Amino acid sequence: MFRSIGIALGILITFTATSKADLLIGVAGPITGGNAAFGAQLQKGAEMAVADINAAGGVNGEQIKLKIDDDASDPKQGISVANGFVADGVRFVVGHFNAGISIPASEIYAENGILEVTPATTKPNYTERGMWNTFRTCGRDDQQSVVAAKYITKHFAGANIAIVHDKTPGGQGLADETRRVLNESGLKEVAYEGVNFGEKDFSSLIGKLKNANVKLVYWGGMHTEAGLLIRQMKDQGLSATLMSGDGIVSNELPSIAGEAVVGTLHTFGPDPTLDADNKDVVARFRAQGFNPEAYTLYSYAAVQVIAGAAAAAGSNDPQTVARAMHEKGPFKTVLGGIAFDDKGDPKLPGFVVYQWIKDADGHLTFKPAAE
Structure with a gap:
């Protein structure tokens, strides 16, 4: 009897926690290994963007929750991370860092209705395959x-x-x-x-x-x-x-x-930390003891374009958001206003x-x- 009540209570708590998680975004990159400095940039950038967006009310009434996972710049581990995101109900992904992971992972995401925005994969083929779900906030090789x-x-x-x-x-x-x-x-x-x-x-x-x-x-x-x-x-x-x-x-x-x-x-790209409009966000990173170099603000911007497109679409459905990313914009970000072409590449300064x-x-x- 008590065991049954305990199980039922556990299910209720799990359901409540999941419902309050609302919009689940995965962040994937090399959190460990030789490229961990870049993984930290992706993680820290996304975390601060989410904190700021949630403080402003979230996305279409939903709060964002992040799930951070480590692909260690290893393609096999990256595929495992992608499948884990699918199992966990992730709807959007900020990542990955390496082209050798972003490209195969994007196929798993596409099959499972997940939109991916990479802050760092510059290989042209990432957005050249005619897929609905591949976007980037960085430039191309x-x-x-x-x-x-x-x-x-x-x-x-x-x-x-x-x-x-x-x-x-x-x-x-x-x-x-x-x-x-x-x-x-x-x-x-x-x-x-x-x-x-x-x-x-x-x-x-x-x-x-x-x-x-x-x-x-x-x-x-x-x-x-x-x-x-x-x-x-x-x-x-x-x-x-x-x-x-x-x-x-x-x-x-x-x-x-x-x-x-x-x-x-x-x-x-042009250094976004030097933009006067980013003075506050840069100062907050540094107050945390983190220098927002390289892809930090590109990761921040990846979360911003997801939130901006979702708001423009009035929906948090990934495929609806993807259409808005192609058709609407520019979306306000720390990199400036970002609009996307039909491939998912941003129209940014060179x-x-x-x-x-x-x-x-x-x-x-x-x-x-x-x-």
Whole structure:
């Protein structure tokens, strides 16, 4: 008798908790592992956006609840996370970080009525498959590669260039896009190499680059390997500049590369932390001891566009929200007003080239590079 009452009470409590959860959004990224810095950006950005939106009344009368899960930048674990979101009743996903996870996970989400907004997957194919549920708040590799190639042809004309990638879909995808644009502009690399993701010893590669008298290394990959490559190039006497894309935009890069990072180049969008309209939100992140670099505000914006489109549609149904994201907008976000094209790509300002420097206070940081 008492056991039956206990079970019934437990069911009632579970039902009540679920009903009060209202709108369940999943956040997925590398919370652990070598890319954990980026996972933290996705998590912290989404958490603050949800707190702010809930404080303002939520979405169509519903409060948002987040479910955070760790894909560890591992495709198998990413699929497990996606299936877990389905089982838990998640309706929207902010994530993933890596293209090799975002793309297959999006297929699981599409089959189960879940809309995905990635703050960080830049591989073009993510939105090129004609799917109803794929959106991003970041740019694309075929956009940043054009900006990178233009900079390279202007500032490294006549120099020997090498292209190196980490063999991942995202890293190699960016390297190949940049290679294509450079080749089309008449610049041919003297070396094209792939290294294993997680590689720590680049001696053999650096030897090849030295023999080829390389002056610029274009890197398609993450900051962890890039930092080691930069430091080892310096230690082994290779006087070459490393340039990369969004994957190295982390304050962890100089902690790995040391002062050898000075001069390193990368592409990324205009820095939203410098926007006066974001002064308050940036200050609140920093008050929590978190620097909202790189994809933090892109994740914040991903939650904002979901909420904005849902409000515009008057519905929290993911497919209805997806139609509103395509048809309505721009939606107000920390990145500015975002409207989406028919593929799910945002209409945002283009990429900027940044250069790592040592500032007057001795800090290693980056600023827009001289044009």
